[in-house]
Each structure stands twice: as C-alpha cells, then as structure tokens.
Amino acid sequence: MRKKPPFDLGRRERQIMDVVYRLGQATVADVLAELPDPPSYSSVRAMLGLLERKGYLRHKRLKLQYVYFPTISREKARKSALDHLLRTFFDGSPAQAVAALLDSSAGRLSKAELDEIAELIEQARKEGR
Numbered sequence: 001m002r003k004k005p006p007f008d009l010g011r012r013e014r015q016i017m018d019v020v021y022r023l024g025q026a027t028v029a030d031v032l033a034e035l036p037d038p039p040s041y042s043s044v045r046a047m048l049g050l051l052e053r054k055g056y057l058r059h060k061r062l063k064l065q066y067v068y069f070p071t072i073s074r075e076k077a078r079k080s081a082l083d084h085l086l087r088t089f090f091d092g093s094p095a096q097a098v099a100a101l102l103d104s105s106a107g108r109l110s111k112a113e114l115d116e117i118a119e120l121i122e123q124a125r126k127e128g129r
C-alpha cells in the first residue's frame with residue numbers, strides 16, 4: 001500500500017507511533033502498556049498491522065512476538081508533518097506559523113523559552129537560512 005505522510009494518521013495511530021518512536025521498538029504488549037485508555041490487545045495488534053501496511057512500521061519476529069519499529073526517523077516524520085502544516089494553514093510561511101504560535105502562547109512561554117527561540121532565530125540569521 002502507498003505510504004501516507006505522517007499527518008494522515010488518526011488519533012490512535014499517532015498515539016501508537018508516538019509509543020514506538022519513544023521506545024525505539026515495541027511489541028503489542030509494550031504499546032498497550034503505554035496507551036492512555038487502551039483498547040483491547042487484538043485492536044492494538046490490528047492497528048500495528050495497519051500501520052505496517054501503510055508503510056510506517058516494519059516488524060521482526062523475536063521468539064513468539066512481533067517487534068515493531070518505525071520505517072523513517074522521528075525527525076523525518078516531524079519535518080514532513082511540519083511542512084504539511086505550513087503549507088495547509090500558513091501559506092508555506094514559517095513567519096506566519098511562528099507569529100500564530102507566539103500569539104496563542106502569549107503569557108505561557110517562559111523567559112528561557114523566549115530566549116531559546118531568539119537564539120534559534122539569531123543562529124539561522126548567521127547561517128543564512
């Protein structure tokens with residue numbers, strides 16, 4: 001089946017992918033233990049199979065269990081999702097996205113977070129990005 005971009009995942013699929021990324025690899029039992037309000041074992045197993053058919057996961061057999069691992073790095077998935085978000089909601093403009101983020105986070109960003117953002121902007125200026 002054709003691989004879909006990460007932003008096309010449903011809520012539960014995103015939760016499962018988050019668990020697999022966080023753990024590096026996971027069995028059905030590992031995923032089940034990490035999910036909030038977990039569904040049944042067979043539901044998790046079916047969703048892992050679906051994510052594998054979509055191209056997000058692969059598995060290896062370890063004794064009697066399947067161990068699932070991501071097919072692309074979390075960084076690549078993050079970049080793909082962010083690119084889609086920028087194109088869809090901000091006309092491809094990182095500046096519009098940052099402005100919206102700062103606006104929606106007004107009063108919630110700490111001085112340290114604001115300093116970190118300013119440092120990243122300064123670094124990007126120096127590197128000519």
